[in-house]
Amino acid sequence: MTDTPDFLRPLVVATPERAALRVGHVDLYLPDGDGPRPAVVFVHGGPLPADMVPLPRDWPVYRGYGSLLASLGVVAATVDHRLRVVAGPDGAVVDYPTAAEDVASAVAAVRADPRVDADRVVLWFFSGGGLLSAEWLRERPAWLRGVALTYPLLAPMPEWGAVDGRFLPAEAVGEPGAPVPPVVVTRVGLEREALAERVESFLVAAGKAGVAVEVVDVPNGRHAFDAVDDTDESREAVRRVVARVLELLAV
Template identity: 50%
Template sequence: MSETPDFVDAPFILPVEPVTPERIGIIDLYLPEGATGPSPAVVFVCGGPLPAELPWNRPRDWPVYRGYGSLLAAHGTAAAPLQLPLNTYADFPRAAEALAEAIETLRADPRIDADRIGIWFFCGGGPLISPWLREAPAWLRALAATYPVLGSRPGKELLPEFEPARALAEAGALPPIVLTTVGLEDPLIAGTEARFIAVAEEHGAPVEVVDVPDGYHGFDFMEPTEQSREAVLKALHSVLDALK
């Protein structure tokens, strides 16, 4: 059994009234209270890969994602953190299929506005943004990524179809993309983000960069500073604006 890391139980950095989610398979669905019609929704891809045997491989239960889910619900938007089958680098294809299936499950729910969906990627789940860059459906109104891995690193090679910079270069029309980066990122991860931003600039992609100059990877649950809180809220409001 692996000892649970401190970050697993670290609290979300913003105060928010907890919302109890409805569990639907791999989906935890947070719904806004008192909604009078179908709500827009944001799907959360909670990072990885994490070995299946880890007892703490349950990111949708971590306080940070419960915080994001409750925060979105408080702003009138449904939220859906996922428990994807992403245990090794070989699992990206099946995780991508599970993500697409979960989104279709949500879009079929009468409580969800099927034409106003966003997807928010975190950490090692970043490569899963690639299919949505390469072909963005009309109902996809926003893409977001927070301290994401956006490409291969030494010893952690991705299949070509999961290289986000390559997908971005092949993209057609895109929804707004909100990318949150940290100044004190692991250099190898920062390098993947820099390549992605360079391709975005070259192709005129609609990428908004929210930078946290003094932030580390995991700033939204490890660093309760004013700078960190402002960055989360800025990214949040950009996503919400795109869903309107």
């Protein structure tokens, strides 16, 4: 018998699973009760293989996050976006523009749903999806109550070739405009050096810009700790971020 692949491991915080309502490339996890509720949109990482099966919204960890947030009175949305490596004019590149379009259309659909309070939304990015946070950190719509970044990639990897400059979170937080919404960064102690350095550069840039960033450290955590490290430390980190997200949504 082979070990379970990391991406098929469940969320370390055990939660009774809820059935998702599938609408296009979005799965909605709905809380009990009536009335518009605030929402969290989960944005997975990548780039993923073109033939990836199952896609991230069917991974146990995201089903767990969706069920957990719904149990706490929030509409949770998981998005499948097309973050893939594609052929570019100068070689292979990671297709962040297409993924960004997918995320933007998903966010618009979630906010338009009558079960959602469109003025109270948090966007939660994971791993390589972290670069997709840049446009939201730059645009800062009034309804965006916060941005969560979990073991994020916050600058392109050199082997990816050219990545559009609009996907640079460290630059986005320093641009003039409306106040940047609160940011929550979950940082793992056993992260790859290249990713850890990019997180640190983002934190420095945010500090210079006066952006409120709360860092949740997982000293013994690995990348994808919320699925691969079944420890009390991991559970506490997930609960801390969830509690902060609920605060930002005024739940």
